[in-house]
Amino acid sequence: MGTQAIFKRWAAALSLALCLAPMARAQDIVLGQVGPFTVIPVPDAVEVNQGIKAYIAQANHAGGVRGRNLAFFELDDRYSAEGFAEQFAKAMERKPVALLTPIGSAALTKALADKLFEQSDIVVVNAIPGAESLRNPGSPRLFHIRAGDKQQIEKIVNNARTIGMTRLAVLYQDLPIGTSGMAVAQQASGQGGLDLVGVKSATDAPALTAAAQQVAKLGSQGVLIIGAPRFMADGVAALRKAGISQTLFVLSYVSPGLVVKLAGAEGARGVVISQTYPNPNGKNMPLQRDFQAAMKASFPQLQEYSPLQLEGYISARTVVEVLRRSKEREITPTTLARALSAVGEIDLGGFRVNFSDGTVGSRFVDIGVIGADGKLKY
Numbered sequence: 001m002g003t004q005a006i007f008k009r010w011a012a013a014l015s016l017a018l019c020l021a022p023m024a025r026a027q028d029i030v031l032g033q034v035g036p037f038t039v040i041p042v043p044d045a046v047e048v049n050q051g052i053k054a055y056i057a058q059a060n061h062a063g064g065v066r067g068r069n070l071a072f073f074e075l076d077d078r079y080s081a082e083g084f085a086e087q088f089a090k091a092m093e094r095k096p097v098a099l100l101t102p103i104g105s106a107a108l109t110k111a112l113a114d115k116l117f118e119q120s121d122i123v124v125v126n127a128i129p130g131a132e133s134l135r136n137p138g139s140p141r142l143f144h145i146r147a148g149d150k151q152q153i154e155k156i157v158n159n160a161r162t163i164g165m166t167r168l169a170v171l172y173q174d175l176p177i178g179t180s181g182m183a184v185a186q187q188a189s190g191q192g193g194l195d196l197v198g199v200k201s202a203t204d205a206p207a208l209t210a211a212a213q214q215v216a217k218l219g220s221q222g223v224l225i226i227g228a229p230r231f232m233a234d235g236v237a238a239l240r241k242a243g244i245s246q247t248l249f250v251l252s253y254v255s256p257g258l259v260v261k262l263a264g265a266e267g268a269r270g271v272v273i274s275q276t277y278p279n280p281n282g283k284n285m286p287l288q289r290d291f292q293a294a295m296k297a298s299f300p301q302l303q304e305y306s307p308l309q310l311e312g313y314i315s316a317r318t319v320v321e322v323l324r325r326s327k328e329r330e331i332t333p334t335t336l337a338r339a340l341s342a343v344g345e346i347d348l349g350g351f352r353v354n355f356s357d358g359t360v361g362s363r364f365v366d367i368g369v370i371g372a373d374g375k376l377k378y
Contacts (some may be wrong), residue, residue: 028071032096036079051312054294081110117141126315152274155365157188169220170198173227181226212242222247229253240267260374280310285350
């Protein structure tokens with residue numbers, strides 16, 4: 001099935017879901033999601049949406065919050081800053097307590113610059129990506145769950161050092177997400193024992209090819225790729241074509257499937273992807289079992305689950321757990337914001353969130369490796 005056909009299928013499914021979704025009742029606690037459902041980076045928002053819906057169904061089955069059901073809606077921002085602002089205004093008409101996991105650096109950067117969240121009666125819980133520019137200074141109404149790019153890059157650099165690497169190359173995109181990530185990598189490598197060399201590149205194929213050839217001449221023992229998801233996946237393919245067989249590292253936004261599609265099964269094998277959540281298909285944590293039970297109940301056709309589905313599930317569950325523990329009498333965005341900062345550590349079943357010290361709730365980072373079968377191994 002071609003990309004255009006896939007987009008049309010998701011758009012049709014979203015439209016049907018919106019038509020079939022029940023109207024929120026006056027006593028319901030309303031949550032919403034504004035994200036890119038019909039434009040790249042589909043299927044990210046779709047998978048986050050599935051995780052949110054799975055948890056909301058699970059929570060309502062367990063009695064909701066203080067006897068009140070949860071209602072949920074989604075709006076498509078078409079992966080643009082202007083689209084996000086437009087749909088955000090429509091979302092506010094529905095009076096949600098919180099918006100969950102918006103996606104897109106352009107949309108979030110503009111929203112923060114315009115102080116959109118402070119000017120509206122809303123709390124935003126979790127956001128993708130985890131760039132430092134979206135966190136410092138950030139917004140008092142934007143609470144991040146996922147570990148940021150800084151924590152991911154530090155984990156990768158320390159992992160490279162631990163496995164005995166002494167020279168690591170960095171292929172980074174010529175955009176703020178890449179240059180700021182390169183600065184983090186340089187700082188992390190400054191602890192000693194690891195020589196870091198950076199190569200900057202644009203996104204077009206000739207530029208990436210030239211940059212990959214330059215990296216190949218450096219003689220490094222591994223390469224960290226930093227940039228937008230497609231840049232990182234294209235970077236893997238370009239580096240493999242340049243003859244680099246050493247370990248390649250990318251951040252959590254890249255799916256193993258995309259790497260396999262662009263670099264082939266052999267080229268993807270051994271690529272390390274940082275992960276900001278536990279294995280969605282694991283069995284050890286109560287969280288994993290709860291998540292899988294919710295997904296099975298809501299989406300029985302799915303056999304395996306993605307990190308983005310788990311991220312959506314955790315985003316919704318965090319809000320509900322905070323509301324259940326809150327000492328606030330009313331449930332409003334303002335009281336939710338206070339409660340997020342006040343309730344302390346929340347153990348979701350092996351994965352912990354804590355906003356006591358600010359607006360970043362987790363620094364969990366794990367390492368996954370793409371295996372010979374194209375799937376991520378933790």
